Amino acid sequence: MSPAGPVPMSNTEHRTPNRTPTMSATTTAALPYQIVVAWSAADEAYEARVPAIRNCLAYGSTPAKAVKEVTLAAEAMLEALAEAGKPVPAAEVNLDGFRAMAPILNLSAFAREANIPGTTLASKLQRGTDFTQEEAKKIAGVILGHGLAIPTLASAFVEMKGFGVTAAGNVLNRAGTGSFLPTQAAKTLQPKTSQNKVLENAAKRGG
Amino acid sequence: MAARDKLLLKLAAESSDANWTLAEAMLLLAQKGFVLRKKTSGSSHKIFIHPDCDDAIVLAAHGKKIKSGYVRAIRETFARMDE
Numbered sequence: 001m002s003p004a005g006p007v008p009m010s011n012t013e014h015r016t017p018n019r020t021p022t023m024s025a026t027t028t029a030a031l032p033y034q035i036v037v038a039w040s041a042a043d044e045a046y047e048a049r050v051p052a053i054r055n056c057l058a059y060g061s062t063p064a065k066a067v068k069e070v071t072l073a074a075e076a077m078l079e080a081l082a083e084a085g086k087p088v089p090a091a092e093v094n095l096d097g098f099r100a101m102a103p104i105l106n107l108s109a110f111a112r113e114a115n116i117p118g119t120t121l122a123s124k125l126q127r128g129t130d131f132t133q134e135e136a137k138k139i140a141g142v143i144l145g146h147g148l149a150i151p152t153l154a155s156a157f158v159e160m161k162g163f164g165v166t167a168a169g170n171v172l173n174r175a176g177t178g179s180f181l182p183t184q185a186a187k188t189l190q191p192k193t194s195q196n197k198v199l200e201n202a203a204k205r206g207g
Numbered sequence: 208m209a210a211r212d213k214l215l216l217k218l219a220a221e222s223s224d225a226n227w228t229l230a231e232a233m234l235l236l237a238q239k240g241f242v243l244r245k246k247t248s249g250s251s252h253k254i255f256i257h258p259d260c261d262d263a264i265v266l267a268a269h270g271k272k273i274k275s276g277y278v279r280a281i282r283e284t285f286a287r288m289d290e
Contacts (some may be wrong), residue, residue, distance in 0.1 A: 040274070045269075054282075055263060072250045072252060075250070081261075084244075
């Protein structure tokens with residue numbers, strides 16, 4: 001599915017952003033949640049949000065800086081929520097994709113790296129039992145740590161409230177699960193979209 | 208008019224979203240019962256937790272002012288709490 005709203009930005013536009021709202025979606029190895037970045041004309045800065053964590057947002061003068069800031073904010077919010085005994089959103093991991101890949105994975109090595117008992121991992125995969133949030137997070141950590149993404153089986157639209165646009169998000173699906181597509185992995189596993197190019201350009205500039 | 212009422216009026220007036228200081232937002236949150244979480248990392252983000260609300264609120268100052276997205280988040284959270 002291709003978004004209708006986002007507009008590709010050149011390096012120049014990146015410094016002097018277009019008035020048309022632009023957005024992109026990514027995840028980082030440190031945070032197994034989708035991050036949505038958009039230019040906020042009202043704030044004259046890039047606004048990054050983690051839709052899975054309500055109220056989690058941060059700003060930056062570049063998309064990369066906004067992502068960095070929102071990652072820090074999300075980590076602090078998750079820590080605070082857990083400490084206060086509040087519910088913490090599950091990691092956005094496409095476990096269906098992981099299950100599909102299981103027959104060709106070295107599960108013992110994977111379990112060791114994820115710090116999940118090998119028998120538990122194998123048993124849950126064999127029986128199709130749900131992973132706990134903690135297990136899902138560990139699995140995501142291993143996969144992201146290796147720069148590997150499991151493409152999502154379903155795409156959906158993510159509404160970006162406050163910007164008046166609805167753009168395609170290539171991560172979340174309606175069931176609340178999704179793939180995690182680190183920018184690096186997205187380069188090789190996904191067709192290049194305008195959204196990915198925004199973050200790629202920012203990453204190249206180190207900005 | 209009490210300071211709390213003034214801030215609530217300002218919050219209701221969406222046109223003022225770009226004119227909030229960090230101090231005003233922190234005062235409003237405190238009056239609503241949100242507690243600033245003690246920082247454990249070097250992050251500049253301030254996290255607020257309410258005993259009766261499952262959502263945390265984050266604030267970060269850019270100078271004295273805060274960006275409008277933080278104000279919108281406060282407004283939406285208060286609305287959910289008052290439902």
